[in-house]
Amino acid sequence: MPFPIRRTVLVTTTTAALVAGSVLTGSLSASAHPGHDHGHHDGHLTPRTSFTMAADGSSGATQGGEGIPNIDSVKKTIATYYGDPGTGIADKVDSPYIREMRSIMTKQTKELRGEYRRAVAKHEKPAIVLDADDTTLWTYDMEVADMHFVFSPTEQDVWVQDQRFPAVPAMVSYVNTAKAMGFTIFGLTGRNDDQKAATIANLEKVGYQGFTSDHYFTKWTGKGASQQPSYVQCAAASCTTVEYKALTRKHIEQDLGYTIVDNLGDQWSDLQGGYAEEQVKLPNPTYFLPSTDLPGLSEPRLAPRTHFRMAADGSSGATQGGEGIPNIDSVKKTIATYYGDPGTGIADKADSPYIREMRSIVRKQVPIVATQCAVASRHHRNPAIVLDADDTTLWTYDMEVADMHFVFDPTLQDEWVQDERFPATPSMTSLVSVAERSGCTIIGLTGRNEAQQTATIENLQKVGYPQFAAEQDGNRTYYTKWTGTGASQQPSYISCATAKCTTIEYKSQTRAHIESRAGGHYDVVANFGDQYSDLIGGSADRSVKLPNPTYYLP
Incomplete structure (x- = not known):
């Protein structure tokens, strides 16, 4: 039978001192063993749903860990948007993405006839310019099922040469309607010249009409003969996306004599730089290709969103639209900024926004924990603090x-x-040391398995x-999860709703066991974790959430 669960109060990383102070006062007047109160309130133990994030990653320096969209939640939100059940394969029949694309392209198709007539009336040659990836050819299955959001140019070339891409929803009808009306269709893509023939063949295979080699621009x-054209003059040796695409559109208009009525792309860099009467941004939260605009040109309208609403469970993918989902590449850059990662995947171990935030949290928590431990010890309540392992005591960012x-x-x-490779989570060794000196027993509770317990404890001891x-x-005093093999079986004090226990079932019932006579009759005065699932379920006087946007364990 599960143990009674006590009320839990969340200490947020932004209001730790005020909230923790009130909790401390309450614990002083609590009963000798407050862990066996019957009420608990987890209402505040929920992730944020509102975020401010610049596309360039700079928000990682200002927003704090809880203010950065969690990358696992972003992945789930993207999956919902594309109707991906978790396989990395988008639903090709119906999804929020397909419905949004149909809505956008229905509107654009209705405008074609009027646009064509106006151009002809002015004796112009009307044209439409379209990007390839996620404008005409749909890359989701490659990006997610094959690459897992980690772009590989080698693997991308395999997909290109094999012509594996389906059409972007609703785009074939739009392009073919435009072609039938008399528009000239141009392709303009960042794919290279070696991929041009396969790209055009792929477009034809999935039903597009009007794309021809002489009207299709690849990089x-x-x-050999594949050299930078004279009409593209760039500020540096390597052209930006905007320079390449804008100057190619200029070439289409000024040298070839066309008027680009519509320019369609899934990236803002497909659209910046002018040389089109209308820019049409298509939704794509699966990658971000930034580029500075042309010198002296300001186009604030052609910029990514910076405010987002996102539920942690991914459900917002059904309601927010593609532009309302945090772009995963921008999220990665924001996380890198937060951890002081220069792009190598290695966190700065000396100074970063994350280190400074952790230092601030610990500075506020140390006197509170010290007082709780000392008071409970004087009252013979056998105080303890419980700490998770990964990103609570041991830092996993580099892995x-x-x-x-x-x-x-x-x-x-x-x-x-x-191999015991993990460094200590910043500032946490000092908190643990103070807690022990103040009379608390230090207890570990992690989702790592029992086969990893010895190495985990040795790693902890090695780093302080x-x-x-x-x-x-x-x-x-160190709890790891059973493996289900040999003697490592689910303990009797844990009873779960299904054969596989959730993190909350495992951790909350283990804390209840810790507070029971069988588990040592400890009074858990504080519970520290980087996941909300480390904290939900009570059996702790206070719950302290540490920042971690690098993964989410519901």
């Missing part, structure tokens, strides 16, 4: 980003665990946590 490779690229791999994770041990005073 030069710099090899998550440099090694896994935000794609969790349990085999790689086990290598890191067994001598307080962690498998047992203390005859009681278990």
